[in-house]
Amino acid sequence: MGAMSVRTPSSEPSEATRPHRAGFACFVGRPNAGKSTLTNALVGQKVAITSNRPQTTRHTVRGIVHRPDAQLILVDTPGLHKPRTLLGERLNDVVRTTWAEVDVIGFCLPADQKIGPGDRFIAKELAGIKKTPKVAIVTKTDLVDGKALAEQLIAVDQLGKELGIEWAEIIPVSATAAEEAGRSPSNKGGGGRGAGQVDLLADLLVPLLPEGPALYPEGDLTDEPEQVMVAELIREAALEGVRDELPHSIAVVVEEMLPREDRPADKPLLDIHAFVYIERPSQKGIIIGPKGKRLKDVGIKSRKQIEALLGTPVFLDLHVKVAKDWQRDPRQLRKLGF
Numbered sequence: 352m353g354a355m356s357v358r359t360p361s362s363e364p365s366e367a368t369r370p371h372r373a374g375f376a377c378f379v380g381r382p383n384a385g386k387s388t389l390t391n392a393l394v395g396q397k398v399a400i401t402s403n404r405p406q407t408t409r410h411t412v413r414g415i416v417h418r419p420d421a422q423l424i425l426v427d428t429p430g431l432h433k434p435r436t437l438l439g440e441r442l443n444d445v446v447r448t449t450w451a452e453v454d455v456i457g458f459c460l461p462a463d464q465k466i467g468p469g470d471r472f473i474a475k476e477l478a479g480i481k482k483t484p485k486v487a488i489v490t491k492t493d494l495v496d497g498k499a500l501a502e503q504l505i506a507v508d509q510l511g512k513e514l515g516i517e518w519a520e521i522i523p524v525s526a527t528a529a530e531e532a533g534r535s536p537s538n539k540g541g542g543g544r545g546a547g548q549v550d551l552l553a554d555l556l557v558p559l560l561p562e563g564p565a566l567y568p569e570g571d572l573t574d575e576p577e578q579v580m581v582a583e584l585i586r587e588a589a590l591e592g593v594r595d596e597l598p599h600s601i602a603v604v605v606e607e608m609l610p611r612e613d614r615p616a617d618k619p620l621l622d623i624h625a626f627v628y629i630e631r632p633s634q635k636g637i638i639i640g641p642k643g644k645r646l647k648d649v650g651i652k653s654r655k656q657i658e659a660l661l662g663t664p665v666f667l668d669l670h671v672k673v674a675k676d677w678q679r680d681p682r683q684l685r686k687l688g689f
């Protein structure tokens with residue numbers, strides 16, 4: 352006979368008997384739906400660094416929720432934070448691949464706006480991803496009254512029925528209510544954690560993750576996510592169009608990000624120096640292109656995205672370097688942030 356455990360009728364199994372779970376989630380939704388704010392409310396301001404990244408994902412980790420019973424890893428959907436690319440054709444490959452690879456998708460719909468064509472577009476795409484569980488998250492609930500919220504929850508339910516999506520859950524949250532209640536920045540909880548239902552969201556996501564040990568060490572967090580995200584944006588731009596030729600041969604390291612000195616306060620400029628690492632000298636031509644044109648385009652493109660991300664004008668200085676066989680060399684890999 353197994354060990355007996357005492358349970359009150361409504362209680363959950365205790366932490367000791369519940370299996371540990373670990374897995375990946377991504378938040379999708381149209382621009383301004385509240386995805387970033389929700390991510391921050393769940394994980395605090397600290398964001399995962401990409402060293403020791405498990406082989407299971409090549410997606411940018413936005414944050415990790417560490418709990419005694421689970422590790423919830425929130426990943427970015429490449430291209431999703433840019434509306435232009437969201438509606439672009441890459442949605443059909445990169446984003447769909449991400450959606451199929453994560454363990455749960457959170458579809459964010461703001462409570463204060465009627466479900467529109469942008470939401471429907473994403474929902475239709477979601478309907479095509481059969482295997483991954485989908486949670487509908489009605490965000491910004493602090494902006495509406497109870498009646499409007501109830502109507503929105505019903506509308507989301509109906510949207511699912513209409514498109515043949517079976518929501519694993521439909522949950523209302525307010526990320527700002529959680530914040531105002533005074534979250535501890537330590538990612539370990541503290542005052543006001545329950546506010547705005549953000550913790551409940553984590554409670555609902557966790558059971559949808561596979562059983563397994565933590566994938567990242569608990570201390571694997573940094574206060575400086577920008578550098579990592581900037582590198583990822585450059586890498587994405589550098590890979591565009593040459594993915595077939597150089598699928599995994601590019602790594603990007605941001606060496607330095609410094610505000611330019613002697614700039615007037617209203618005209619700041621951020622100097623970013625980054626290296627694009629390739630494996631072999633023969634790949635240099637592919638990255639740089641005839642007369643350096645391709646590298647220049649990569650610079651222009653990623654600079655625009657970096658500026659949008661950081662909200663400041665940027666001077667981007669890109670250099671291509673050969674790091675021989677970096678994929679096979681653990682020392683190089685560590686240096687390159689893998």
Ligand SMILES: Nc1nc2c(ncn2[C@@H]2O[C@H](COP(=O)(O)OP(=O)(O)OP(=O)(O)O)[C@@H](O)[C@H]2O)c(=O)[nH]1
Nearest residue numbers: 381382383384385386387388432491494525526527
């Ligand atoms: N009142 C209120 N505002 C919120 C809440 N969550 C997000 N917002 C605001 O809504 C706006 C958009 O939020 P983001 O988190 O940037 O939305 P996003 O989906 O990440 O947007 P993109 O990066 O453009 O895709 C910001 O101005 C937030 O401050 C919330 O729970 N309550």
